[in-house]
Amino acid sequence: MLKKIVAYILYTFISINMAYADTDVLPILSGVGGNFNAVDSDGNMVEFNSYFGNVVVIAFGYTNCADICPFTLGYLKKLYAQLNEEEQEHVKILFVTVDPEYDTPAHLNDFLNYFNKDFIGISGTKEQTDHIVSIYQAQYNELSREGMPTHNIRRINTKLLENDEEEKAKLFSHSVSIYLVDKEGFTRSIEFTGTPKDKFVEKIQQLIKE
Amino acid sequence: MLTRLLIMKTSTLKYVFILLISLVSIEVFSENRIPVKEHPSSLNSMVAQLMGWYGRLLPAERNIFFNQIDKEFKDSLKQYPHDIEHLKIISSQLVNSSKKGLLQFNVTINIKSKKPAGSIWMTIKEQFLFNEKKDGSIVLEKIILKGKLTEEERELSENTNRMYFKSREFAYSWLAYMDGFGSVKKTINLESWIESSVYNVQIGSKQINGSVASSLRQRSVYLHTGQHTLRSIDITQDDESQNTYVLDLTMDWKGFNVKTVPVIAKINQKIKIKINNDGTWYVLFIEEKHLIPDLTPWQNLLC
Structure with missing residues (x-):
């Protein structure tokens, strides 16, 4: 009996020991992120807290972005591919548009499908967008008051229009950071496309295991 | 207890031995994971006391008062020149004191004081020794003026009046309180x-x-x-x-x-x-x- 008790205590302490041995716990970045309401690229109303239980990767951008957005999504596509199927089930990649006026859920969905069908577009009203941007302490600015003809913009995909009117869209500057959020909604790391993918994947895997 | 241990089988004693090793290693790993600060939460409290100390050397203006100091230190205050018009902390460094259990702040200040023949400038180096009590409070034990250096004129970069030091005494005390350091309640x-x-x-x-x-x-x-x-x-x-x-x-x-x-x-x-x-x-x-x-x-x- 004594042997069993000692063995049990030993097992318990070794487990604790192994947990404590993990010295690379990602810190919570207090004040970065939180709950929000928006519309996803399937047109459903979503609350960020509904993603609890998943590791979430969040990037900001817009579909008419000719610079960093396609590059960021290409990066996230490769990153996501490095995760195995089981890991992918616990990871949500969110792309939050800073141009909700132009980026309707359907258009956002078409755009993201070029990269990965699992990626989720986040749109909503301007107030909802501003709220998401503010809680992640990200930034975006309109570069032009007037829209410019979209045929002049180098784009991933054109918007499907019901009429032949010349379409115009605004250009924006926006944060390039990629936020890594844990299963309880706490931001644990801020990365960018310069982060080596292996390193980023390790962080995601670490949060999945928590 | 000893008798019971002696009659244990050798194999059981092995488990106990491994258990002890595990406990020791847990202690080591725990320290690695949560870095133990050399001066936990006491730094803000010490700096608050320094700010109060220097603030009270400046001429009284309006109703700006600082936290009370013990009678024994009132003589130390007399060692500074009178009529100080300007006081600036040039450097401060927390070091391990050679005296056991005491924390030492080395501070260098510049002061400008009014004399009949005109203002004079001084650089003063001094040591503050603090004692961290078992209840977590920090008590100033001793101040040592380490000698006055040659008089030297300095440029005034900012106005360090009583309010300057009072706001810092308050801020550092408040931070110490938020760190769970209750002994600063009176100061704020x-x-x-x-x-x-x-x-x-x-x-x-x-x-x-x-x-x-x-x-x-x-x-x-x-x-x-x-x-x-x-x-x-x-x-x-x-x-x-x-x-x-x-x-x-x-x-x-x-x-x-x-x-x-x-x-x-x-x-x-x-x-x-x-x-x-x-x-x-x-x-x-x-x-x-x-x-x-x-x-x-x-x-x-x-x-």
Whole structure:
């Protein structure tokens, strides 16, 4: 009996020991992120807290972005591919548009499908967008008051229009950071496309295991 | 007990031995995971005392008073020149004292004092020895003036009057209190406003509203064990009233939340203060916002 008790205590302490041995716990970045309401690229109303239980990767951008957005999504596509199927089930990649006026859920969905069908577009009203941007302490600015003809913009995909009117869209500057959020909604790391993918994947895997 | 151990089988004793080894290694790993600070939470309290010390050397103006000091140190104050017009801390360094159990601050100050023949400048080096008591309070044990250097004229870069030091005495004491260091309550007149004044905290989308006492309790779920480090301080007079000021503090925080997950924060607090007729400070309200911690060069990059 004594042997069993000692063995049990030993097992318990070794487990604790192994947990404590993990010295690379990602810190919570207090004040970065939180709950929000928006519309996803399937047109459903979503609350960020509904993603609890998943590791979430969040990037900001817009579909008419000719610079960093396609590059960021290409990066996230490769990153996501490095995760195995089981890991992918616990990871949500969110792309939050800073141009909700132009980026309707359907258009956002078409755009993201070029990269990965699992990626989720986040749109909503301007107030909802501003709220998401503010809680992640990200930034975006309109570069032009007037829209410019979209045929002049180098784009991933054109918007499907019901009429032949010349379409115009605004250009924006926006944060390039990629936020890594844990299963309880706490931001644990801020990365960018310069982060080596292996390193980023390790962080995601670490949060999945928590 | 010894007899029982002796009659145990050898194999059982092996388990006990392994168990002891495990316990020792847990201790080692625990220390690795949660860095033990050499001077936990006492730094802010010590700096607050230094600010009060220097503030009281400056000429009395209005009703700005500092925390009381023990009688034995009043003689030390007499060693400074009279009629100090200007005082600036040039450097300060916390070092391990050669005296066991004492913490030592080495400080160099520049002072300008008025003499009949005109103002003179001095550089003074001194040591403050603090004793950390078992209850966590920090007590100034000794001050040693290490000699006055040659007189030397310096340029005035900022006006370091009594208010300059008072706002810092208050700020460092408040930070020490938030670190769980209760012995500074009197310095900031805490009892008079902790239950009545409003303290709003914004942590991302989380909003905490309530009295200072209540908000501190709720906030401690997210910032449980750790230390505030002051990064910037500014005090401006409120437009509405002569006796009202806004103290703007930006600080870093490192520590652990209630679930012992490490947390990093950069915090801005705007503290509205009313100076009572007796010179004590009364906090009217505190607005706190958690900013994005300064971690990466790309976090503010736009494209």
